[in-house]
Structure formats: C-alpha cells, structure tokens
C-alpha cells in the first residue's frame with residue numbers, strides 16, 4: 001500500500017523566515033494528527049531556517065531545486081551540502097517552471113537526480129505536458145520522453161525512493177485542473193513505463209502525485225483514484241486553511 005504524500009511548493013512566496021513561520025504556526029496544529037499522509041513543504045531557500053520549528057512536527061522540509069556540484073564557481077546555485085546542513089529531506093527537481101523558464105533539460109535533471117539520490121534526499125521529480133501537446137494527442141509521448149531522459153541509469157532500488165509528480169503544465173497555476181480521469185490515465189501510463197523499465201513490483205511501489213490547481217474542493221476526487229498518491233500543490237499551499245484541507249483529503253482517502 002502506498003502512503004499518500006502532499007507537498008506544498010511555495011515557489012517565490014513566503015520567502016522570509018517570519019512569513020513562512022506565520023503560516024506554519026497555523027498549519028502545524030491543524031495537521032498534527034494526520035499520520036496516514038506524508039506532508040512536505042518547500043519554501044524558498046531564504047526561509048529554510050523553519051527547519052528548526054518543523055523538527056518536532058509531522059511536516060518535512062523540502063527544497064525547490066538543487067545544483068549537482070557540492071561547491072565551486074556556480075554563482076547563484078545551491079549546493080546539496082548546504083541543503084543537507086539545513087535539515088532538508090526532500091528536493092523538487094524538474095518542476096515545469098525550471099524546465100520552461102530556466103531551460104532545464106532532462107539531461108540536467110538526471111544529473112541533479114543522481115546527486116540527490118547519492119546524498120539521500122528524497123527527490124520529487126516533475127513531469128507533464130503542455131496544452132498544445134495534449135491537444136495534439138502527444139501526452140504519452142511527452143511523458144515517455146521525459147521519463148526516459150530524467151530516469152536514465154536510475155536503478156530499481158533508487159527508483160523506488162523517487163516520488164514522481166505528474167503535473168500537466170496547462171493545469172499549473174491556471175485554476176484548470178485535470179479531471180480525475182485524465183490524471184488517473186496519465187498515472188496509469190507512468191506505471192506502465194515503470195513496469196517496462198523495471199517491473200510490476202517497482203511500478204506499484206513508486207508514489208505518483210498529481211499537481212495542477214489542486215484545491216480543497218477538488219482534492220478528494222483526485223486522491224480517490226487508485227493511482228494518485230496525493231498531490232504537489234502550489235497556490236493552495238500558501239494558506240494554512242486550504243493546505244490543511246487538501247492534506248485532510250489525502251488522509252481520508254489513504255488505504
């Protein structure tokens with residue numbers, strides 16, 4: 001049985017420790033009894049010091065990105081060692097905003113992924129198609145290509161540690177959510193690829209989150225689907241009430 005996991009990707013919001021703390025002070029009591037769901041928040045780097053208040057809670061800390069080198073002349077990049085020193089456990093890789101705005105390729109994401117795994121971070125790897133690709137019937141091709149490139153040379157054991165976030169780009173930040181059926185179909189396809197590359201057992205172990213305008217009103221219907229193991233949430237993770245409702249939906253639909 002896969003335990004659902006709900007992640008809050010704060011993007012470039014709530015970036016001061018005070019601003020992050022304000023939200024967490026509200027969130028922590030609301031979700032403290034929710035043990036059947038893994039909870040992660042990924043604030044901006046400048047607010048990762050909230051690790052100290054998360055220590056005694058059931059909320060884990062994630063980073064929104066990471067570089068593949070440990071140190072050196074890489075202006076503006078964040079070393080995995082720095083993240084480790086801040087008690088970061090999860091790292092989001094290949095978010096569509098990284099792929100599209102910062103031109104991150106599957107090859108680059110694969111390089112980061114290997115380093116993240118070697119340093120025992122739990123990677124949340126994002127994949128997903130553009131609207132034009134969906135309209136042209138290319139959703140499966142895109143998913144396949146992204147998975148082939150991003151998971152190149154990843155062993156079976158490593159794959160089972162990875163969380164995949166299927167995030168159709170047309171649904172991110174747009175208020176237009178994939179229907180539970182559209183999301184489920186994509187997740188089933190992701191598992192088919194995992195079966196082809198590894199085996200059924202691995203395909204059934206990997207947790208696949210859905211991301212793209214997950215809100216309190218639609219979370220439950222999405223999470224009820226057999227192959228949707230929680231969500232990666234942007235906008236609705238910024239306020240404690242909405243994020244807690246989404247976490248509750250995952251808790252209620254677990255097992």
Ligand code: PEP
Pocket residue numbers: 009167171172173174175211212213214232233234235236
């Ligand atoms: C995201 O940033 O991964 C995301 C899914 O954003 P939103 O929930 O705002 O669509």
